[in-house]
Amino acid sequence: MDNFYGLHEIQSDHRDFVGEPAFYLSQLLHQGHPVLPGFVVTDHLFWEFLETINWLEPRFVDFPELSLYFDINQPRQLQIIAQHLCQQMMDSHLPPSSSQPIQDSIDKLKTSALIFYPSLNTPHHLQTSGLFESVIGWADTQKALVGLKQAYCEFFRAKSLLYWQRYKIELQNLRPVVLVQPLQSAIASGFVEIRPNCWEINSTWGLEFSLLWGESHPDIYLIQPQTGIIQQQLGSKTIIYNLKSSPDQPTKYPIPQKQFGTPISQFPISATLISEPQQIFSLTPEQLQQLIKIIQQIIQSNPAITRLDWRLFQQPQDQEPQFYLVGAKCSENSLYSNPIISDSSSNQQRFRGLALASGKSRGTAYILTETDPIPSQLPENTVLVVTAITWDYLPLLKQIVAIVAEQGGMTSHGAIVAREIGIPAVCGIVNATMKIKTGESIFVDGNYGEVYIIKKEFPVNKMFSQPSFQQQQLVEISSNVNSTALMVNISQLSSLQRLDSLPIDGVGLLRSELMAIEVLERSEHPTINSWISQEIGSKFYNFNDWILSEKQPIFVQKMAEQLDQIVTILSPRPVYYRAFDLREVEQSVSGLTYFYPHQPLTNGGRGDQKLSSQDGIDRGNFLASESPSLERLALFDLELKVLLELYKSGDKNIHLILPFIRSVEEFLIYKHRIEASQLSHYPEFQVWIMAEVPSILFLLPDYLKAGVQGISIGTNDLTQLLFGIDRNQMQVFPGLYESNPAFKKAIKQLIEMAKTANIPCSICGDAPALYPELIEDLVRWGITSISVNLDAIESTYMAIAKSEKQIPLETSRHHL
DSSP: OEEEEEEEGGOOGGGGHHHHHHHHHHHHTTTOOOBBBOEEEEEHHHHHHHHHHHOSSGGGGGSOOOOOOOTTTOOOHHHHHHHHHHHHHHHOOOOOHHHEEHHHHHHHHOOOOHHHHHHOOOOOOOOTTSSSEEEEESHHHHHHHHHHEOOOEEESSSSHHHHHTTTTOOOOGEEEEEEEEOOOOEEEEEEEEEEEEEEEEOOOOSHHHHEEEEEEEEEEEEEETTTTEEEEEEEBOOOEEOSSTTTTSSOSSSSOOOOOOOOOOOOOEEEEEEEEEEOOOOOOOOHHHEEEEEHHHHHHTTTTEEEEEEEOOOTTSSSSSSEEEEEEEEGGGSSOOSSSSSSOOOOOOEEEOOOEOOOOOEEEEEEEETSSSSOOOOOEOOOOOOEEEEEEGGGGGGGGSSEEEEEOOTSSSHHHHHHTTOOOOOOOOOOOHSSTTTTTTTEETTTTTEEEEEOOOOOOOGEEESSSSOOOOOOOSSSSSOSSSEEEEEEOGGGHHHHSSSSSEEEEEHHHHHHHHHHHHOOOOOOHHHHHHHHHHOOOBOOOGGSTTTHHHHHHHHHHHHHHHHHHHHHHHHEEEOOOOOOSSSETTOOOEEEOOOOOOOOOHHHHHHHOGGSSSSSHHHHOOOOHHHHHHHHHHHHHHHHEEEEEEEOEEEEEOOOOOOHHHHHHHHHHHHTTTTGGGGOOOOOEEOOOSTHHHHHHHHHHTTOOOOEEOOHHHHHHHHOOOGGGEEEEEETTTTTSSSHHHHHHHHHHHHHHHHHEEEEEEEEEHHHHHHHHHHHHHSSSSOOOOOOOOHHHHHHHHHHHHHHHHHHHHHHH
16 A cells, blocks of 8 residues: 555545545545545555654653553543654654655646645544644645644544543554645635535635634625525624745734644744724625536536635636635435445435434434324334424433434524434424334434435444444633633433533533423332323323422422532533423413414414414414413422422532523512512522513613623524514524624624623523634633533533634734
8 A cells, every 4th residue: 555645646545544534535535526635545644654763752651552542530630642643753854755746746736835624534423523734834744744744643632532531542542644735825714514405615815724723704605505595794804824935925814723842933824914994805706606617527426525625727728717615515425326225226215404413323213293193112223213303302302312303493492402312303394294104224414414314235334234323523622711711501311420520510501391301200209100191192291280389399309309400510610591481372271371382483473382363362462471370389399399498408500591581570570579578688599580571671771770691592483583583594594694794793792781781691592502703702802611512512612712812913913
C-alpha cells in the first residue's frame, strides 16, 4: 500500500485506508463534478513516523503496546502531557523516504499554500466530527512536512487524549489519515446543508475561516428542491480571510487559529476587517443559480449526500470564476451503496424525512394510527410508526428503540423527549403508517432522517445488527469556566443518571407535566395503575383526577420524591421547575376537565390546540380568557404543596417558573396562591415567568413591579406566536424564523430589559441548540444562562466558550 494517493487515483476498493473525506471527494471527482484536487496521506506513514520517535514521555516508552489513560480530573496535567507529546513530534523527523513523494504531490497541485484536514478512518460508531482542527501552511517541502506533523499533533491534543480515554480507544487502534488540498484566495466560500425538503446554503466573502471560527454570520439561502423557491437572509460579514500575497506580508489583526509550532505571523492567511456593514450578498444571483445547479446534479446521482463544502475562485485555467468542492459528507457513509441493504435489490425501500433525534437503530415496526387503541406494553425491539408524536405516545417512548412519524417538527414535545431519552426519531415521511407494515424489519437513521425497510433475503452489515442510540457526548474539560451559565432542560426521570457527570450549572427548565406523566406511570398504587391504563388507552390524561381529596397526598408524595432526587444531585446548583403547561382544550366530561394532547395549529389558533364546533366551546372566548380555570388553580395548589414539601425537607435550590402568562393580572392570581402556600416565607424561593407571549415585550416592567424575579425565554412558543406559525411545521424552512431580524430584536430587547432591571434572564427554547450561531449574539447581549436539552450540552458548552473568547478578540481588533 502506498503512503500517498491523489484524489483522482482513489478507487472504490481504497475506501478502507484513504478515509471517508478523501473517498467521497474522489468519487465525486470521478463523476465529473468540480472537485478541488488534492492528495491523501494514509495511516501507513503515521505509523512509520511514530515508530521512529525516541519517546521521552515515560507513558510512551512501551509504544506501541501502550495505554493512553490519564487522570481526567487533572486537566492541567493532561494539558502538559499533550504539550510534551506534540513538542516531541514536532522536534522529530518524518521518514526520509516521505520527502520526495510529498514534494511530487505538491508540485501537481501548483499552489503556494496548503490546508491539511486530519481525520480518522474509524469504526462508524465513533463521532469525531469537530474533534480535529485543520492546519494551514505554506507549500514548500519543509513547511509542508511541518504542516503534516502539525496535523498529526491534532490526534494528541488534550481534548483528543481525553476522547480516547473516554471511549477506551487504544492508540494502536487509531487509523489517522490526512487530506491535503491547495489553498488560494477565494471570492466566496461556504457550505450546503442538504435536507429532504430544504437545502441551506451558507456563504461569506473570502475563505471560509470566518464561519468556522464564528466571526461572521453567513448569508443564508434556503431552497426547496421540489419547487425551486428561494428565500435569502443577509448575514453579518465583519471580516474577510484570504491568502497572503507573500510570506513576508504582515499580519495586522489577531487570528484565533492555534497551530502547534507555528507563530501567527507565519500563517499564510491574512484578515481584512469590514468597517461598515455591507448590505450586499456574497453571491450574485447568477452565481447562486450556478451553485444550485451543481447541487442538483450531485443529488441526482448521490442522494445520500448531506453536506457539501465549496469555494468560489478563479483558477488560472478558468475564464470565469468557478465553484470547487472541498468537502462532502454522506448519510450511511456511502455514495453508491447503502451499507445496510445491497443495492442489487430492486425491492429496496428507503424513505427520507426530517431527523428529529440522533442515533441509529434497527427493530420491528409497530403501526399506530389515530384510531388504534394505545397498548400499555409494546414488544421488545419495537420501532413505533405513528401519524404524529403526541402526548399519547410519550409513555411508550421508553419502551421502543426508535420512532417514525408522518408529521412533526424539531420543537414538538415528542421530538424533545426522544432526544432526551436518546432514541432515534424521524418525521416527515408521508403515509409512513401505510407504507410500512407492522412486523416489518426497519432501520431508522436519526442522524440523517432516513428509514429503510429491510427484506429478509438481503444481508445486513454487522455494524447495524445492534441498536446504536445517542451516545453520551464528550465535553472537553477546561480549566477556564464560562461566564454564561450552561443549564439543561429535562423532563424524564431516566435523565438523572446523566446529570451529575455533565458540566452544567443547574436545570434551567424542568418540564413538570411530562415528568408527572412518568411519575404517574411508575406509581405502585393499584388504583392509580388501573386509572393510568384506562387513560392511556383513551388517549388523554386526566390530570384533574389528582384534585380528588383521596389522591392529593399520593400526588404530593410521588412528585416530591422524584424532585428530591433531582435537586439533591444538583445541589447547590439551582433547579427551575416549570409549573404544569397544560395549554390544551378544556372540555367538561361528567363534571371533570380533561386536558387533550397537543394538536397542529389550525385556523389561527395557538399551535398546541385544535378547536372545532364539536368541542362545544366558544373559541373566541376561550382564547381571550386570561383567567386560569378553577381546576387549573387546584392543580397549581397541589404543585405548590410539592415544592413546599421540598423546602421543608431542606431542598432550597428549587424555584418556580410560571408558563404562558398573558397578563399581569393573571400573574397576580398565581402570586396570591403562592403567598397563601407559605413558600414566600422562604427567602431563597424565586418566582419567574416564561417569556413566550409577545406582549411581555411591552409589559415586562409591569411584571417586575408585580413581583416577577426572573424570566426564561421560551423560543419555541415565542417564535410561533411572533410569526403566526405552527411550531410543528417550522422545519419547512429550518432556521428562517430564528434568523429573522424581528426574532433577534425581540430576544435582544428582553435581555436588555432584564439587565436594566437587574434580574436574571435565561433562554430555554430549542433555538440555541438547533441554531448555535445564535449563541454568540446571546452572549454579546448579556444572557444570564442558556438552557438546552441533554443532547446539545457539548456543542453549547463549546459555543459559549468560543463566543466569550471571540468578543474580547473583536474588541482588541476594534482598538487596532
